[in-house]
Amino acid sequence: MTAISLRDVRKSYGGLEVISDVDLDIETGEFVVFVGPSGCGKSTLLRMIAGLEGINAGELLIDGKFANDVPPARRGIAMVFQSYALYPHMNVFENLAFSLKIAHVGKPEIERRVQAAADMLQLTPYLKRRPRQLSGGQRQRVAIGRAIVREAKVFLFDEPLSNLDAALRVATRIEIARLKERLADTTMVYVTHDQVEAMTLADRIVVLNAGRIEQVGRPVDLYDNPRNLFVAGFIGSPAMNFLPATLTFENGSTRIERNGKPLVTTGFTSGGRAGVQNGTLGVRPEHLDLASPEAALFSGTVDLVEHLGEVTIAYMRLDDGTPMLAKFDRTRELEKGEILHLKAEPSDLHCFDADGMALPRR
Amino acid sequence: MSEAPTQATNPARRAGRMLLLIAVAVLMSYPLLWLIASSFKPESLIFSDPGLIPAQFTLANYLEGWNRLGVPFGIFMLNSAVICVLAIVGNLFSCSVAAYAFARLEFPFSKLAFGLMLLTLMLPFHVTVLPQYIVFQNLGAVNTIIPLVLPKFFAVDAFFIFLLVQFIRGIPRDLDQAAEMDGCNKYQIFWHIIFPICRPALVLVAIFTFLWTWSDFFSQLIYLNQVEKYTAPLALNLFIDATSGESAWGMLFAMSVITLLPLFILFVLFQRQIAEGIATTGLKG
Known part of the structure; x- marks a missing residue:
């Protein structure tokens, strides 16, 4: 069943369109992550679903019902704010109980629901404390608890981990993943600019850029088959290497040349294109491997080496000046100035046409 | 190092x-x-x-002065206190509601209205006192405490509104929106969220309303003209040129000390807030 549908939704401030033509269906119980660079409109889109921002055009359906004008509280949606937005003058219990109090829920029922949420989030010892007496992680849990208490069908998370330090961020991420297991019927929409959060939590990722959806798909699909240059560069860390290449489309297939040398002659169809284009070849740093000079696809000089413990990242410059990153496990000692010859499996190469769209594989 | x-x-x-x-x-x-x-x-x-x-x-000045004016001095203190309490209650509610509207709501001409309100800060009290007096005279409210108290329920103290507007602007909007998601309408957001969070500013409003009302003389003098209704400052004035022709200085001083006591106690209790208030506002005080 579809929990939330966006149909050709738009939003603009004055003349500036911040959300354009967004079409998206979110299934009941699904965990969908909106990801994209700052200013891409992901938070705005979330707040439009919440009802905190108006919708200029298009339709928002919640449970199949037209919901553009439904006030936020009646949408059956709970939201966890980036700043937590805990009421500073209320203790944890009162914070959790507030929405129920406003809805005139009976005292015993409030007690029961708050207690259940507090147990689930290990907040019971802190119920009498004020938010300012809590640590960042505890505040975060109270914010999530506020959503749980309402027994909302949809949870919205607006960059909930961005105010936490690195260690706590990982711990809370795991807690959210557990929460997702426990509340399997609850639809969750999560906004982040952190692709690790997106990759680990999401059932499906929506990549947004400049107010448009670039691609929607399962995390691995986005990683394996990015639809265009933007998604290819955004998903994966360190980012995919992009190298200029000349593409020749012939008889339904694509020939790739770099600096006049043919590179891969099979693997990509032309997708109906013809002629010659200046395209881009993409290869992820983790897919590069050392090769003999004869078998090498790329050769370059090491500029800088980063040791991250389990892996080593080499910043290289290819013969034609293009920068390239390669990721190795630490068994290989690298030195600055060293010349490396690299290869990659043909199936790990990505090819994009002059418009930045990925070429289909055979 | x-x-x-x-x-x-x-x-x-x-x-x-x-x-x-x-x-x-x-x-x-x-x-x-x-x-x-x-x-x-x-x-x-x-x-x-x-x-x-x-x-x-x-201690003769105290014992004699207390009953010298025909009415025990405690009555004057009580009159002052009643006016102060009502003025404080009025200011707390009306100014905070007005400030919430200016800080958070969008309504036609809200910016213009805010500007006009700030302009009244620059209008000396003495300019408005005459027309105000005429209005209250026509309403038959002269010689009651209504002219001294009623305006406070209509957010006339632009200074306090401005103070509260600044304070409310400092409250993250996320809180309003979280409350909205929790099912609050605008009134509930004000009452359950904004008003309680404004407490430090409201304490300041209460203290300054008390200070200014308690030591007010002029407006009380023009509106009250029956000795039983007199406030403490007006009563003190009676000691000076009493009909006997000579001023009862000793009793005046004794009663002045008593009149100052509440202010003194207030200062001791709220010293920090008062100092902060004067520092942050940089205005009268």
Whole structure:
């Protein structure tokens, strides 16, 4: 069943369109992550679903019902704010109980629901404390608890981990993943600019850029088959290497040349294109491997080496000046100035046409 | 890294600075100290023995002064207190509601209205007092406390509104939106979220309303004209040119001390907030 549908939704401030033509269906119980660079409109889109921002055009359906004008509280949606937005003058219990109090829920029922949420989030010892007496992680849990208490069908998370330090961020991420297991019927929409959060939590990722959806798909699909240059560069860390290449489309297939040398002659169809284009070849740093000079696809000089413990990242410059990153496990000692010859499996190469769209594989 | 503090705490300099501060403090508070000292002196000694330590100690000024005006002085204190309490209640609610509207709601001409409200800050009270008096006279409200109290329920103190607007603007909007998601309408957001969070600013509003109302003389003088309805400052005035032709200075001083007591207690209790309030507002106080 579809929990939330966006149909050709738009939003603009004055003349500036911040959300354009967004079409998206979110299934009941699904965990969908909106990801994209700052200013891409992901938070705005979330707040439009919440009802905190108006919708200029298009339709928002919640449970199949037209919901553009439904006030936020009646949408059956709970939201966890980036700043937590805990009421500073209320203790944890009162914070959790507030929405129920406003809805005139009976005292015993409030007690029961708050207690259940507090147990689930290990907040019971802190119920009498004020938010300012809590640590960042505890505040975060109270914010999530506020959503749980309402027994909302949809949870919205607006960059909930961005105010936490690195260690706590990982711990809370795991807690959210557990929460997702426990509340399997609850639809969750999560906004982040952190692709690790997106990759680990999401059932499906929506990549947004400049107010448009670039691609929607399962995390691995986005990683394996990015639809265009933007998604290819955004998903994966360190980012995919992009190298200029000349593409020749012939008889339904694509020939790739770099600096006049043919590179891969099979693997990509032309997708109906013809002629010659200046395209881009993409290869992820983790897919590069050392090769003999004869078998090498790329050769370059090491500029800088980063040791991250389990892996080593080499910043290289290819013969034609293009920068390239390669990721190795630490068994290989690298030195600055060293010349490396690299290869990659043909199936790990990505090819994009002059418009930045990925070429289909055979 | 230097281990010694950058400013040397030379004991001699320290003592010198303390001495200077004490001297200035004594100078500033001398009139008050003299008032208190004189209130315990017999009438005849007040001007002939102007020292701070009374040669003769007496409580007669207090005992006599309390009932001198035909009405116990406590009644005047009570009248003042009633006006103060009502003014505080009125200001707390009306100014915070008005400030919430200016800070959070969008309504037609809200910016213009805000500007006009700020303009009234620059309008001296004495300009409006005459038309105001005529209005209240036509309403038959002169010689009641209504003219002194009723306006406070209509957010007339632009200064407090401005103070609260600034405070509310500092409250993250996320809280409003979280409350909205929790099912609050605008009134509930104000009542459950904004109003309680404004407490530090509201304490300031209450304190200053009290200070200004308690020591107000002019508006109380023009609206109240029956001795039983007089407030403490008006009653004090009666001691000066009493019909007998001579002023009862000793009793005046004694009753002044009593009138100052609530202010003094308030200062001790809320010293920090008052100092902060004056520092942050930089206006009268």
